[in-house]
Amino acid sequence: MxxxxxxxxxxxxxxxxxxxxxxxxxxxxxxELDFVLFEQQKDFEEEEPxxxxxxxxxxxxxxxxxLPIIVTGVRRCGKSxxxxxxxxxxxxxxxxxxxxxxxxxxxxxxxxxxxxIITDFIVEQKYKEKCFLFLDEIQEVSGWEKWIDRIxxxxxxxxxxxxxxxxxxxxSTILTGxxxxxxxxxxxxxxxxxxxxxxxxxxxxDKQKQISILTEFKEYFEIGGFPKRILSGxxxxxxxxxxxxxxxxxxxRFPKSNAKSIKEISVYxxxxxxxxxxxxxxxxxTGVKNLLTAKAIIDSFENAFLFFFINKFDYSVKKQTQNPxxxxxxxxxxxxxxxxxxxxxxxxxLENLVAIELKRREKEIFYYSDKNxxxxxxxxxxxxxxxxxxxxDVNEQNKEREFKGLVDAMNKFDLKEGIILTYxxxxxxxxxxxxxxxxxxxxxxxxx
Numbered sequence: 001m002x003x004x005x006x007x008x009x010x011x012x013x014x015x016x017x018x019x020x021x022x023x024x025x026x027x028x029x030x031x032e033l034d035f036v037l038f039e040q041q042k043d044f045e046e047e048e049p050x051x052x053x054x055x056x057x058x059x060x061x062x063x064x065x066x067l068p069i070i071v072t073g074v075r076r077c078g079k080s081x082x083x084x085x086x087x088x089x090x091x092x093x094x095x096x097x098x099x100x101x102x103x104x105x106x107x108x109x110x111x112x113x114x115x116x117i118i119t120d121f122i123v124e125q126k127y128k129e130k131c132f133l134f135l136d137e138i139q140e141v142s143g144w145e146k147w148i149d150r151i152x153x154x155x156x157x158x159x160x161x162x163x164x165x166x167x168x169x170x171x172s173t174i175l176t177g178x179x180x181x182x183x184x185x186x187x188x189x190x191x192x193x194x195x196x197x198x199x200x201x202x203x204x205x206d207k208q209k210q211i212s213i214l215t216e217f218k219e220y221f222e223i224g225g226f227p228k229r230i231l232s233g234x235x236x237x238x239x240x241x242x243x244x245x246x247x248x249x250x251x252x253r254f255p256k257s258n259a260k261s262i263k264e265i266s267v268y269x270x271x272x273x274x275x276x277x278x279x280x281x282x283x284x285x286t287g288v289k290n291l292l293t294a295k296a297i298i299d300s301f302e303n304a305f306l307f308f309f310i311n312k313f314d315y316s317v318k319k320q321t322q323n324p325x326x327x328x329x330x331x332x333x334x335x336x337x338x339x340x341x342x343x344x345x346x347x348x349x350l351e352n353l354v355a356i357e358l359k360r361r362e363k364e365i366f367y368y369s370d371k372n373x374x375x376x377x378x379x380x381x382x383x384x385x386x387x388x389x390x391x392x393d394v395n396e397q398n399k400e401r402e403f404k405g406l407v408d409a410m411n412k413f414d415l416k417e418g419i420i421l422t423y424x425x426x427x428x429x430x431x432x433x434x435x436x437x438x439x440x441x442x443x444x445x446x447x448x
Contacts, residue, residue, distance in 0.1 A: 028109045033117050036106045037098070044084065044099040044134070051195045051227065053078065055184055056085050059158075062180050068148055068157040070175065072168035073184035074305035074330050075249070076241050078227050079160040079168070082184060083134045086158065095127045102144075103137035112143035119151065133157045138171070145174050152178065167249060169303050185360050186331050187225030189217065189445040195230050203446070214424070217442040221349065224333025235337045242334055249304040254297070261286040262297055269307050269327050270339035273352040274375075276324035277309070305330055308359060313366035313377050313384070326367050328355040346423070347392040350441060351375055354390050354421055357445060372401070374409035384413035389420045394438065403431045410434050419444075 059082070062069050071079045080101075087097055100118070102110070122131065132155065138144045139161040148157065159179075161171045172181040193200060193216055203209045223229060229237045246266055251259050264286045269277070283294040301307040309325040329335050332353055335345075358365050358376060368374040368387070378386040387409040391402045406418045417435045427438045 027111045027113050028107070028117075030117050030120075032106070033110070033114055034121060036104060037100065037118070037121055040099055040101055040104065041094075043101075044087075045094075048084075050081055050085055050088070051078075051187065051191055053082055053085060053184070053191060054188065055082065055182060056089060059086055059182055060089060062182065063156055065180060066153070066156070068152050068159055068175060068179040070168065070172045070179050070181045071158065071160045071184055072172055072181050072305070073162070074186070075162050075245055076226055076228060077184050077186045077305075079162070079184055080136050081227070083136065083158055083160065087132070087134065090132070092132060095125065095131065097132040097134060098122060098127060099134040099136070101136040102140040107140065110141050112147070115143070115147040130155055135159045137161055139167075148175065149178060162249075167303055167305075169305065183360075183362075185225070185356065186333075187227060187230065188357065188360055189220055189225075189442065192216070192220045192225055192230065195227070200446070213446075214440075214442060217445075221332060221353065222336040224331035224336070226331060226333060229333055235333075238331075238333050238337050242338055245304055245306050250297075250300045250306075253300060254293075258288070258293065258297065261288045261294075262300075265297055266301070266306075267340070269301070270329060270335055272327070273329055273335050273339075273348045274326055274355070277327050278324040281324070306334075308355075310355070310365050310367055310376075313368055313379075320366075326355075328352050328359075330356065332356070347390070350392050350421070350423060351390040354388070354441060354444075358388075361448075368405075368409040368412070370408060370412070372405035372408045374405045377409060377413070384409075384415070387413070387415055387418045389418070390422075390441075391420055392423050394420065394422060394425055403436065406436065407432050407434050 059069060059071070071082055073079055083099070087099075098118075098121075133151075135144075135157065138148075138159050148159070151157075159171065160168065162168045172179065187195060190200070193213070196216060198212070198216060199209075203213060223235075224238070226238065226241065228241075229235070246263065250266075251262050254262065265282055268282075268285055277298075279291055279295045279298060282298060283289065283291055286294070288294045288297070298309075302309065307327055307329055309327050311320040311325055312323040314320045314323070329352060332349055335349060335352060339345075354376070355365070358378070364379045366377045366379065368377050374387050375390045376386075376388040377384050378388070387406055389402050389406040391398065394402060402420060406420060409415070410418045411434075417437065420436060420438045421441045421444055422438055424440050425438050426440055426443070429436055429438075
């Protein structure tokens, strides 16, 4: 019901931008567009502190495949900054790249005919043949996908986009088969440390440095990895960002009557990370009687990269989809600062952090549930290769439960070794004939 084809979404947005104007704007004049392009190059060339992103290497490797590269991810995770990092890594100089931010208000009036002015600008200003194109917030203008399709063989292209009308995930869907996607998240722990100018050299053997890393991890564990939150030190940044995502990327896509239910679902998911959810129980919790609407709301959270969900493992794909899924949030900062706190939230926060990292590492993950439960199974080449349990503090009260869940999964999939990720505990031991490694999460995050 709420899934619209990309062209319809773009048309709705294009009309929305000008619904309060007397006259629908005509094409931008060439001199106006040229001026904006000149100004944007100056802004993009300005020096600013940038934190090295681990995704950069992958992005650079994909260039050789000669397809447009789309950087997807939640709002404010650093997509635009990544474009600058890529430009710097490639040592691109003036006229070797063109940066365009389509979110610039001076682009009001831009139409499909103006795309030709951009390509003419490249020729007239004597840009290097096959110069790089960095296209930010491209969804702001209609007809962009046809333009990209036409020029993709002429230029290396990087695209970002994320707003209430067309999210970066939808942009990659529109260009399926004609582009490559890479997913960017808020800072991982290594990037967080780099943003604090922390020197990681020899950390594995330097005990004093490990103590300092643990101190930094305590902060990262709760504030998360959004760049602006880290640099500003202000929690209000997270609230403002969360509200932007909820209202602009989700609520705006539904009738106003669904706003209350959307907020209730978001609060529930924030307050219950790693909990089992289904469309039916979300419908009961919020009073949304139409199951299709409830499903559309849950899907919209995932499309906006705010929450993600993992299935219970089953050899039957049909059964996987029928079972409840476990829900996780894209950033611990949202949970710690905006969710309702509970007595066991440290364990849930730790599990959420592990889930984020597994997704970041592009692992195919499931949860295991039979007589006992195991938090994560990792599948590679259609085979379960690893079982991971997450426990904030292993003690006499929970040891048997945590170990049995892990060992059950290991026996089921014939695994010789299992992992329990903890807050600070480290130990190797045998349990019912199985080798189990207990590893502090902060160490696991740093070891790739």
